[in-house]
Amino acid sequence: MTDDKYAALKLENQLCFPLYACSKEIVRRYKPFLDELDLTYTQYIAMMVMWDNHELSVKELGDKLYLDSGTLTPVLKKLESKGYVTRCRSKEDERVLLVGITASGMDLKEKATSIPPKMSRCLNICKEEFTQLYELLYKVLGNMEAEEE
Amino acid sequence: MTDDKYAALKLENQLCFPLYACSKEIVRRYKPFLDELDLTYTQYIAMMVMWDNHELSVKELGDKLYLDSGTLTPVLKKLESKGYVTRCRSKEDERVLLVGITASGMDLKEKATSIPPKMSRCLNICKEEFTQLYELLYKVLGNMEAEEE
């Protein structure tokens, strides 16, 4: 019964499903912590990139986050309305919209330092498992990107 | 610089991010295959459960898929409109909405058998890595569920 012709169509034999479920669950666990900063998960990972890069284009941000302008435009407008980032066209190329971090946005980084340790406790996995999972996920991501050739 | 006080806030040191990105990318890879069946990814995993269970409540379906009625109600109405499932209240308990699979819904299973092998090629990972990743993901899911106590 486990190797019938339909075995590959069972939910419990999928890799995509635990990935999908795990991703959603983790985002859900972040919510109470992120609520304290008044950030959503998408806004949080966007801010993470901004904390490290200070200024970059929507395109560059999208490449790092695997998100396109359809998703990023409203997220960035929200972050702008909260005063964490600025949005202005590049002088060199008017097509490019440069996203810059504000002083207030940099201040938020300090408050955010409490989040990673809280989430670590939530995941409750050891260092070896973290590394294994991390490497496998980036390998799969790499495989898929390579496929686009 | 890698172990400064902000290291844990870098995107490349997160586990959540490759999980989130990987999940989205995989769902995106499914799209062209699922388009042939006129199913979205969420509809596809819902059908997977239906192919195996034939009839169950929205609650039971939600428990299996980690989704609540807010997400499932529109998905199931769509699947009903396509003629793949039926939706009717339980005679024993009128609060319960039973989802049942139709003959047309079962027929779809045959067409869907082509999908798993296509996705396998897309992921391009060996059996050992598949198993490792699978087990790590279910372990994390289990840890998070256990935490709810």
Add this chain to the structure above:
DNA sequence: AACAATTAAATTGTATAAAATCAAATTGTT
């Protein structure tokens, strides 16, 4: 210089997701 091709964002439309609230039905307690 003229203009086709390309590129970057924004917009539009469809489908998720999750939290919060609501309504109806059922169960437990007295």
Add this chain to the structure above:
DNA sequence: AACAATTTGATTTTATACAATTTAATTGTT
């Protein structure tokens, strides 16, 4: 039986996501 508490699904609201289209700007070619 009366009624409070619980359970189930639907609805509403907010925020993603992504495909497809549009607009504006830039680049490449002749």
